[in-house]
Every structure is written in structure tokens, then in C-alpha cells.
């Protein structure tokens with residue numbers, strides 16, 4: 382790792398100030414308790430800043446502020462809400478460089494990717510909600526009934542660390558555009574970028590209480606939000622285990638939930654595909670953000686007639702995933718988010734090899750920088766579709782490759798998962814690829830490298846979740862349906 386070159390980058394050398402307050406009721410407010418959370422840079426393993434560890438009193442205050450703000454905010458005309466969101470977009474855009482550098486520090490995403498994805502994508506999503514918020518209310522009639530959508534109320538948003546601002550924006554922008562108010566609890570590993578968002582919210586002058594920030598442990602702050610009687614809906618992204626816990630808490634008071642959970646998506650490469658492109662794109666997809674991506678195509682399914690050819694391309698592509706400091710221009714693969722995540726991922730690699738997988742690239746003994754939570758880009762071949770590494774979400778740079786003999790078998794292996802979030806199909810015959818895509822039990826499929834569409838509904842089948850985010854579908858999640866008979 383070229384730490385010397387990276388060390389001179391201002392994003393790496395500029396100190397990040399501690400944050401000591403929460404954003405509640407439209408102003409920066411001292412937390413109830415004195416606890417703090419230390420934020421670590423996973424590349425240097427040094428603490429870079431502290432944020433407050435909020436508690437249940439803070440949650441109560443934030444929910445009360447959001448409840449008080451709901452009436453006036455939901456009563457605004459669509460164009461007025463859109464104008465507020467537009468001002469937020471301007472304030473956030475001015476912070477784009479800071480956002481990218483902050484995520485490169487607190488998460489370890491290489492700066493080039495952080496600029497495009499960690500900073501650029503949330504701005505694109507917010508822009509889409511400025512447009513959607515400004516559209517006239519959509520109503521329709523059924524017989525003598527007028528059908529309208531009305532904002533659900535106070536939304537509790539609980540978000541993970543892998544795409545920290547994007548995951549926040551998919552919830553917060555959709556909820557605010559729909560006329561809801563929000564209490565956000567970001568992930569403990571990556572709270573700093575949430576502070577940049579709330580600096581922008583403060584600067585944009587959103588009405589007090591419309592958006593509130595409470596940092597703190599999931600087991601305390603997240604649970605309190607999920608269980609709070611005045612939170613009308615909980616929107617959560619993270620692990621399936623915590624999603625289930627949140628569902629139980631919300632079910633006790635019949636509150637709505639939207640869940641974006643794990644994935645183990647299949648990249649199906651048929652024998653008539655443009656194989657080098659399919660494999661290279663698949664490898665890049667699997668290792669994006671060090672594999673810490675819920676939609677990652679972590680199972681590559683290849684027709685047996687082209688299996689060894691695919692493994693050779695995959696090995697070469699994985700070798701090109703240069704590990705290093707996120708601020709070094711040559712880095713393709715940053716560290717994992719935490720020491721715990723690194724140990725979990727290493728455990729999965731050991732398990733895959735013990736279960737009979739063939740190591741094609743990377744592995745436990747591949748060279749990695751001596752500091753930072755790094756794991757080399759790893760490709761495992763000959764993986765049993767029922768084995769642990771083919772079934773469980775690893776959330777690290779580990780790709781498993783599985784051969785198949787027919788389209789039917791490819792579909793059966795792809796669907797042999799408790800998840801169903803994303804996927805891909807590659808074929809020289811687009812109709813054949815579409816037919817396979819339609820049979821995959823998953824919320825999204827990219828055919829022959831179709832680009833990510835931030836306006837398309839995003840969400841999962843099966844244990845990948847409930848509900849959809851992004852675009853019109855994402856806004857509609859935050860609406861109740863009312864029928865008015867005349």
C-alpha cells in the first residue's frame with residue numbers, strides 16, 4: 382500500500398471535528414447522556430472522531446418533535462415541499478467533496494468510487510424526489526370512490542454503514558417528499574456523513590422537527606425508535622436478523638415496516654454470452670465497495686461448457702482489484718468496515734475451503750497491507766450450491782462460482798436462496814435472457830449489463846425484505862390509501 386502518497390491527500394490529512402450534539406426540533410441540541418461513540422478509520426485503525434451515544438430520552442424528544450411537525454409539513458402544497466427539498470439539494474451538493482472524503486475515511490471506500498457512488502448517487506436520488514415531490518397529488522376514481530394517498534406520519538429510519546448516505550437518502554428523501562416527518566438513526570460505524578446531511582438540512586432551513594438525527598447504539602436508539610408508539614412506520618436497511626427483530630417490535634403496535642435486507646444474488650452466464658464482458662462486469666460488481674453491497678452478484682453461475690474459461694477471466698479480474706489506501710488513485714479495493722467484519726469474512730473463506738471449494742484467486746494467505754481491515758479479492762470455484770458460502774451473505778470480497786448444464790438448472794440454482802434482491806443474466810439472445818430473468822425470484826435483474834436505474838423500484842423478494850424504495854414506488858411506500866365515497 383502506498384501510504385506515503387495517500388498521506389498527502391487533504392481528505393486523508395484534514396482532521397475531522399468531534400460532533401457533540403444531536404439535531405432535534407430544527408436545532409443542534411445537547412444529548413441527554415454523556416456517552417460517546419468513537420468512529421474508526423478502517424484503513425489506519427485510528428479513531429478519527431466521536432459522536433454522541435444518544436439514548437431513549439433523546440428518541441422521545443426527537444419523536445415528539447417529528448410528531449409536532451407532521452401536521453404543518455404534510456399540509457404544505459407539493460410545490461412548497463419540493464422547494465424545501467431543492468434547497469436541501471443545493472446545500473448538500475456544496476458538500477459533495479466533503480461527503481466523498483468522509484465516507485472514504487469512516488468506511489474505506491476508494492475515493493474515486495466514493496465520489497461517484499457514496500456522494501453522487503444520494504444527490505441523484507434527492508434530485509429525483511425534488512421532481513416527484515413537486516408533482517400534483519395523484520388521485521383516481523373507482524366507481525363512486527375518490528382514491529387518495531396520504532402521508533403515513535412519523536417515520537423512524539434506521540440505516541446501515543455500507544452506503545451510508547445513499548441508504549439514508551432513499552428513506553429520508555422519499556418520506557419527506559411524501560409529506561412525512563423523520564427520525565433518523567444512522568449506523569454507529571459511519572455516523573459522520575449523516576452529520577453532513579443534517580448540516581445541509583440546517584442550512585436549507587427545513588421547518589423544525591421535519592427531520593431529526595439521533596446517533597447511538599442500535600440496541601438502544603434503534604430499538605426505541607422501532608418500539609415507539611408515536612412512530613407510524615419504521616424503514617430499516619441492514620441485516621435480516623435485525624430486520625426480523627424490528628418487525629416484531631413494530632408488530633406489537635401494528636406499525637408499518639419497510640425492510641431492505643440481505644442478498645445473495647446470482648449472475649447467470651449462459652453459454653452464448655459475451656463471456657469476457659459478463660465475467661469482468663460480474664467480478665467488478667461482486668467486489669464493489671469491498672463486497673459490502675446488498676445487491677452484489679456474489680454467486681456467479683456459468684454454463685459448464687465455458688466454466689474454466691470463466692474462471693481464468695475471473696482470476697485475472699480479481700488480481701486487478703488492487704488493495705490500498707482509499708485516497709491512493711491506484712486503489713480498487715479498500716478495507717472492510719471493521720475488524721469484526723474482516724474476521725467474519727475470513728471465517729467464511731476458511732469455511733468455503735473446508736467444504737471443498739477450489740481457490741482461484743485471493744484467499745487467506747494472499748498479501749494484504751499490514752494495517753487496516755483488508756481481505757484480498759477472493760474467488761472460490763466448484764462451490765456446492767447448498768453450502769454455507771453459497772447460501773449466506775458474506776458481505777466481503779468473496780465470489781463463488783458454480784457450473785450449470787441447462788437454463789432450467791441455472792434458474793433452479795439462482796432461486797435456491799432464502800434471499801431475492803438482485804441478479805443478472807447474460808446471453809447473446811436477449812429474449813432467452815429475458816425469459817430466464819422473468820423466472821428468477823428476485824426484486825431486480827440486469828440483462829446483458831443493463832445500467833442501474835435510480836428511478837426503478839428497489840427491494841427484495843423473500844428474506845431480502847418488504848417494500849420498495851426509490852422513485853415513485855419509493856414515495857408511495859410512505860403513503861396510506863384512503864377511499865372517499867361520494
Ligand code: NDP
Nearest residue numbers: 540541567568569598599603604619620623642643675776
Ligand atoms: P445491522 O443490521 O446490525 O445494522 C443495521 C442498522 O440497524 C444499524 O443502524 C444498527 O445500529 C441498527 N441496529 C442494530 N441492532 C438493532 C436493534 N436491535 N434494533 C434496532 N436497530 C438496530 O447490520 P450490521 O451493521 O451489524 O452488519 C451485519 C451484517 O448485516 C453484514 O455482515 C451484512 O451481512 C448485513 N448487512 C446488510 C446490509 C444491506 O444493505 N442489506 C447493510 C449492512 C449490513 P448500530 O450501527 O448501532 O449497530
